[in-house]
Amino acid sequence: ILNVEQSPQSLHVQEGDSTNFTCSFPSSNFYALHWYRWETAKSPEALFVMTLNGDEKKKGRISATLNTKEGYSYLYIKGSQPEDSATYLCAFRGDSWGKLQFGAGTQVVVTP
Amino acid sequence: DTEVTQTPKHLVMGMTNKKSLKCEQHMGHRAMYWYKQKAKKPPELMFVYSYEKLSINESVPSRFSPECPNSSLLNLHLHALQPEDSALYLCASSLDPRDSSYGYTFGSGTRLTVV
Numbered sequence: 001i002l003n004v005e006q007s008p009q010s011l012h013v014q015e016g017d018s019t020n021f022t023c024s025f026p027s028s029n030f031y032a033l034h035w036y037r038w039e040t041a042k043s044p045e046a047l048f049v050m051t052l053n054g055d056e057k058k059k060g061r062i063s064a065t066l067n068t069k070e071g072y073s074y075l076y077i078k079g080s081q082p083e084d085s086a087t088y089l090c091a092f093r094g095d096s097w098g099k100l101q102f103g104a105g106t107q108v109v110v111t112p
Numbered sequence: 113d114t115e116v117t118q119t120p121k122h123l124v125m126g127m128t129n130k131k132s133l134k135c136e137q138h139m140g141h142r143a144m145y146w147y148k149q150k151a152k153k154p155p156e157l158m159f160v161y162s163y164e165k166l167s168i169n170e171s172v173p174s175r176f177s178p179e180c181p182n183s184s185l186l187n188l189h190l191h192a193l194q195p196e197d198s199a200l201y202l203c204a205s206s207l208d209p210r211d212s213s214y215g216y217t218f219g220s221g222t223r224l225t226v227v
Contacts, residue, residue, distance in 0.1 A: 006155065032212040043116070043201075046215035089154075097168055098143050098209035100216065102154035 004092045006103035013080045013110045020076040021106040023090030027071035032093040034100060035064055035075055039086045047075075047088075080110045113138040118203050118219035125227055127193060129166060135186040135203030143209035144186040145216065146178060147202040155202055158170045162209040200224075202207045 005024045013019045025033060032051045036044040048057040053068040061078045077084055087107045091100040116137045125131050135144065142163050147148040147155040160168035161180040169178075175197075186203060200223050204216040 034215055036216075036218075041220070043220045044216075044218040046217070049213055049215045051213055093212055096210060096212075097204060098160055098162065099146070099157055099168055100145075101157075102147075104152065104154045 004090060004101050004103040006088075006090055006106050008106060009104070010107040010109070013073055013077075013084075014112035015080060015082060015112045017080055018076065019080060019108070020074050021088065021108075023073045023075070023103055025071050025073070025090070025101075026094060027069060029094075030068045031095065033066055033068075033073050034091040034093070035073070036089040036091065037086045038089055038105070044089060052087060063070040075106075076106070079102045080108075082110045082112055084108060085110045114217070116203055116205055116217050116219035118222050120199075120222060121220065122223045122225075124225045124227060125190065125193065127195070129193075130189070130191045132190065133188040133201055133203075133224075135188075136184055137205045137217065138184055139205065139207070139217065140183075141205035141207050141217070142183065143206045144180065145204040145206075145223055146186070146188055149200045149202060149221075159188075160209070167209070184186065190224075193224075195226050198225045 026052045035047040038044040048087040055066045063076045066073045087105040089105045119134045144161045146158040149155040159178045165181045179187040200221045202221045203219040207214045
């Protein structure tokens with residue numbers, strides 16, 4: 001994989017349900033994998049920066065896992081709430097210059 | 113202050129105009145970035161400034177000219193743009209460009225329309 005790919009492109013979730021989605025990235029020259037949450041008309045907000053294979057991060061009801069050997073990361077949302085509605089971007093860092101390569105995002109819509 | 117401030121939020125410019133986008137942060141971050149995002153596409157890196165020096169130019173056309181006058185301020189000067197340059201321009205900063213454990217702080221972007 002040369003690009004950063006996210007799937008699905010969008011998903012609709014009922015309030016209270018849990019969901020997860022995927023980020024695939026190059027499995028070589030790994031420095032870090034970032035997750036951002038982006039609400040409409042706001043700034044992208046950093047959720048996690050993951051640097052170690054096998055790393056797991058958690059922030060409230062949101063958690064993420066990382067597999068650098070196979071080049072994927074999962075983001076989980078437990079007990080989705082309407083305020084979780086946003087586009088979730090992942091970004092791969094493959095060099096020492098700070099350059100991030102973004103995926104196109106997964107748009108999550110949580111309906112009451 | 114934990115924000116990146118971008119001005120203006122919206123800009124409409126003609127193809128013969130000269131305009132500038134401004135980005136400011138007061139968090140002591142030493143790396144600043146310009147990204148361009150077209151609808152439904154990933155943000156694409158344009159420029160990276162590291163310790164106020166241009167470290168990455170992603171083969172951006174010369175009609176886009178970045179400037180970093182000091183560690184808190186990043187400008188993007190625009191001249192003779194084309195309609196296809198219409199996009200959301202995002203500025204971001206990070207504490208230390210050499211440390212991969214730091215995330216970016218983003219501004220809310222400038223929505224540029226070239227007519």
